[in-house]
Amino acid sequence: MVRPSRIHAQGNAAEGSDAPMAGIFERLSMIFRSKAHKALDKHEDPRETLDYSYQRQLELLQKVRRGVADVATSRKRVEIQGNQIGQEMDKLTAAAQRALSQGREDLAREALTRKSGLQAQLDDLQTQHAALAEEEEKLVRASTQLQARVDAFRTRKETIKAQYSAAEAQTRVNEAFTGLSDELGDVGAAVARAEDKTAQLQARAGAVDELLASGALNDPTGTFKDDISRELDAMASSASVENELAAMKTQLGLDAGPSEPAPQLEQGRQEQTGNDQA
Incomplete structure (x- = not known):
């Protein structure tokens, strides 16, 4: 039979052995998130992000406008119902007056009773109408403010996009100039080497010509002769x-004659x- 103290100790040992694994998994998760964030940041285009944010704001603005339209529709419906009840109440008032003029007080009382019930409904509709009108006004103000924010964001967005495109183009130009400078440096070194070799060859050719002219070098082909040799x-x-x-x-x-x-x-x-x- 295992004592409770030993069970508790074993449980603590198990928890202690799980703690390092949990720490490792947490660190791996942080590393993966960091790598993913860097990869996304590397391939993220701020212009696309701005366009997406602007599109989301337009969608939100469209929802607010639909909300304004829905509230206005409900308010109008309540208003129509109130007008209909008001007309029905006017009819009951006229009916009560006719019944009372004809001595039918009971009918007049019934008509006024119905009118009283309609009045309660009309009061409720008027309360709803006032609440809907207030809600509509709030939504209209929110829509106006949101529209102003969207317009300002659109202007700012286009400015940032233009600045980003200009900076991107400038970066490409600078990179091109950097590559061109490196290439021109290599070309300059090659030209310098070619000029040095050309100068060496020219100097060598000049030295050989001087040696041949001075007779220090014999013509191996036997074709080189000076002026005296040719004359002889x-x-x-x-x-x-x-x-x-x-x-x-x-x-x-x-007569052979003298030989000159x-x-x-x-x-x-x-x-x-x-x-x-x-």
């Missing part, structure tokens, strides 16, 4: 032609030797 080659070619022409004249028994190119070739060689010595 031309003189040698001319001397060879003249010598071959003289030999042909000798074979044919013609040979001294020129020799003179050219002497000039080349002098230049080399210099």
Whole structure:
């Protein structure tokens, strides 16, 4: 048999073990609500929120106006009923007068009794009519005030929407400029690298041209010759032609005559030797 104290202790232990779990669930719930709130806030468009709030106010204004119309209809119905009862009371008054003039006091009393009952109904209708008229007046004032608030909210709403759209556009422009600045920075760096490489290539090409012009570098293709070499080659070619022409004249028994190119070739060689010595 378990003692009550042990049962109470076990109950307290169970409650104590449930407390941490409850705390964990509460913290998880708070985290989920916080995440959901951040997600909703991230995707929330204030313009849509303002339009929705404005639509709700319009619906409320429409309900108030329907309430005014319903109260006015009820007031008019009570007013019509009161008029009908008033007309019936006038008829009973006339009937009582006719009966009394004819000596029928009993009929006159009956007519006045009915009139008295209708008077009670008329008093009740008049009370209802006054209450409905007061309620209608309150609703009309509320409708007017609400209409003014809705109009003011609409003006404020459009102003806020315009400001938000302008700020959004400005943010996009700033983001575009930021991206463009980064891109222009990359392009500037690329242009600077290209200019450096171009300058290096130009300097290298200029140095090679100077070395070739000075003769420090030999033309591996054998096509590079200076002016003196070309002149010497031309003189040698001319001397060879003249010598071959003289030999042909000798074979044919013609007067070969003096050969002019040979001294020129020799003179050219002497000039080349002098230049080399210099």
